[in-house]
Amino acid sequence: MRCGKEAGIESFSKEQRLQWCREYLDSDKHHEETPTTYYGEHDPFDVPISLCANCETSAQKVWKPKEGKPAWRVVCGCGASGDVTPYPRKAAFRWNKSSKSLPVCYTESPLFGLRGLTRADALHRLQLIYNDLTLKIEIATLRQGVGEHVAKGYIARLIAYVDWVQYLEDIIKDRSRNGVGRPEKEKSKTVA
Numbered sequence: 001m002r003c004g005k006e007a008g009i010e011s012f013s014k015e016q017r018l019q020w021c022r023e024y025l026d027s028d029k030h031h032e033e034t035p036t037t038y039y040g041e042h043d044p045f046d047v048p049i050s051l052c053a054n055c056e057t058s059a060q061k062v063w064k065p066k067e068g069k070p071a072w073r074v075v076c077g078c079g080a081s082g083d084v085t086p087y088p089r090k091a092a093f094r095w096n097k098s099s100k101s102l103p104v105c106y107t108e109s110p111l112f113g114l115r116g117l118t119r120a121d122a123l124h125r126l127q128l129i130y131n132d133l134t135l136k137i138e139i140a141t142l143r144q145g146v147g148e149h150v151a152k153g154y155i156a157r158l159i160a161y162v163d164w165v166q167y168l169e170d171i172i173k174d175r176s177r178n179g180v181g182r183p184e185k186e187k188s189k190t191v192a
Contacts, residue, residue, distance in 0.1 A: 018142040025135055034132045035125050042110035044160035047092035050101035052076040060095070062088045076100075089160065093167040097174070106171045111164050119172050126172075130165045133158050 009020050024030055049060050059077030074082040074095035082095035096104045106122055107115045112129055114122045137158045140150045 014142055014145045018139065018146060021135060021139045021142065025139060030132070030135070033128055035128050036113060037132065039129070039161055040111040040113070044111065044157060044164055045089060047089045047096070048104075048110070049074055049092050050096045050104050052078060052080050053100055053102050054078050054080045056102065062091050064088075074101075089163060093163065097167070097170055104171055106168050109164075109168055111161070112168070114168065123169060123172055126165050126169055130162065133162050133165065137162070 009017055012020065049058070049062070051058055052060060055076065055078040057077065060074050062072055063075045063081075064072050070086045071084045072086070072088045072091040073084045074091050080100050082091060082098055082100060085091045085094055095101050106119075107117070112126065114125065117125065137155060140155050140158070143150050
């Protein structure tokens, strides 16, 4: 979301856009449309890796094949491996969404309070959280653009939460991998 795009503020200066976005963030409208700003205790950079569909074990690890090259993949002890991605969390997300892992259920997410929600309600909640996160990213980016201090890692953390939202939306929309029949034994492990 480009902050205020729908309000026609693209022609505003950075300072004016920042002021508009801050006012919107603090507005009653935004607070009414945002179900939560508490996403959970879980570190968004850590992604639980689902069990391998081939051997049904948790012998997977996130592996970086070549030094200096941003290429990560999940590799299982049985030889199954996921696609190469530029970040470890994206490698875990891609593995979890693939047919190489056992299905993951969105209600098991350690973030965003989705337990007990229907698919439609969970998607709606995630969209509202996404809007809040992208607004905060826009504000932080504008703050940097006008020379204000933004805490180190703040934008990266918000982006990690956005990655989680997009991952969970994909899981919810993919009815063929909805977590039905998932073993009750060790379901996943978390990898940083």
